[in-house]
Amino acid sequence: MSNKTLTSQNQVLSRIRAVNLYHLAGIIILAEIITAVMNTIMGIIWWGRVSYDLIMIGTVDAFVAAVVVGTVVLSIIEHLRETDRRYHELAEREIEELALHESEERFREIFEQNDDALLIISPEAGEIIDVNPAAISLYGYTQQEFIAGGLPLILMPREYEQLRSEVRSVDAAGRLRIARIANRKKDGTIIIASVWGMAVQLKKSKVLFCSFRNITERLRLEEEAKLLQAKLIQTNKMTSLGMLVSGIAHEINNPNHIIMVNAQMVSDAWKDAAEVLSDYYRGHGDFPLGGVPFSEMRYIVPQLLAAMSEGSGRINNMVDNLKDFSKQGRAALGNAVDINKVIAASAALLNNQIQKFTDFFQLREGIDLPPAKGNKQQLEQVVINLIMNALQSLRQRSEAVIVSTLFDEEADAILITVRDEGIGIPQEVLKHITEPFYTTRIDEGGTGLGLSISFSIIKDHQGSLTFLSEPGKGTTATISLPVYRYTTERNRHATAHIS
Structure with missing residues (x-):
């Protein structure tokens, strides 16, 4: 049994010996390189750096290859990250610029479509930077004339200094308010405007956004309302005066009429009496009359009677004048x-x-x-x-x-x-x-x-x-x-x- 196994092993070994040892060594080295590179890539993925602990195995060739590949991969990853960061920055910038553009468009629409005259003014120099169509329509100047002429174009010297002073003393909130100020149109017409302004930041510079509202007609209507009120007061006064004068005239005219009639009767009687008294004076000499010698009284009495008639006539004329004066608005x-x-x-x-x-x-x-x-x-x-x-x-x-x-x-x-x-x-x-x-x-x-x-x-x-x-x-x-x-x-x- 054991011999049989040995025979098999010998067969395997004989086949291995038949393989080119050079190629076998290359394969081993390549395998080690691939293993080291893979370990390098995995280290970069997991820890974001080349892990020398993972690649300090195998041959020197595998180590060098792993370092080179790791460096290249890291460079590629950093480049990709930088590209991604720049992409996001550009995207955010485009979004901001788009939002800014939309904001400017909305501002321009509001600026140009506003019914009030709107002026953008440089606070330091007092120059006009821009105007809306309503300002051009109100004052009669072109945009170029506004920009070239500035505020003195629509303000007299005193009003110009007043506005400059107000601009220099804009409150902490950056607001400007002038209730009424005289303005001059291109044709020389003087109008009254109320001014409202606010300091705003525009393209790295501080400007004053001002509204000039024409209140001339409103003031005219207010003056007419005041005048109408005054007329109503005066009418009531004259009505009361008319009633008073009518009563006074009646009370004065009655006794005054008696004075006028009696003065005339006494004057006529004196003429007759004066003839008789003159005859007596010629025959008997002077005599007293009311404590005054007749020689003087005959001249005094006609003057007294004439003064009475004249005074009564003046009273009558005065009453007539009062009655006429009280008849306001009847003619x-x-x-x-x-x-x-x-x-x-x-x-x-x-x-x-x-x-x-x-x-x-x-x-x-x-x-x-x-x-x-x-x-x-x-x-x-x-x-x-x-x-x-x-x-x-x-x-x-x-x-x-x-x-x-x-x-x-x-x-x-x-x-x-x-x-x-x-x-x-x-x-x-x-x-x-x-x-x-x-x-x-x-x-x-x-x-x-x-x-x-x-x-x-x-x-x-x-x-x-x-x-x-x-x-x-x-x-x-x-x-x-x-x-x-x-x-x-x-x-x-x-x-x-x-x-």
């Missing part, structure tokens, strides 16, 4: 009005105030004035208000108030001027004096309605009311009214009445 604005009568009636109503404030009040009535077109009562109200303001501006009784009328042929208008030598009005105040409820005499009971209503009345008459003033040198108020023209139709069907 149309197209009547023919004698302006000289208007200023005379106004001065008569203010006689006590005139005596209180000045020793130098003058009425200078123009000669041959054509009638003005308007409403007598309303024009009297305006003149009274202007005269009263002039009187209240005087510092001493030696300062004068002069009211004059004239016809301006070139302008085809009737002019009424009320000039005083009072304290004058500062320019900052002068531009506000026709605003409703604006007053500098609130402590003295001023309501700020007089000049605003006067301005409105003259505007309704298609005229103008202007003021010139210099502090310390007085003020001149000028009313310009259209001339009343008698049309052929009116002459044919009606007789014109001049009030």
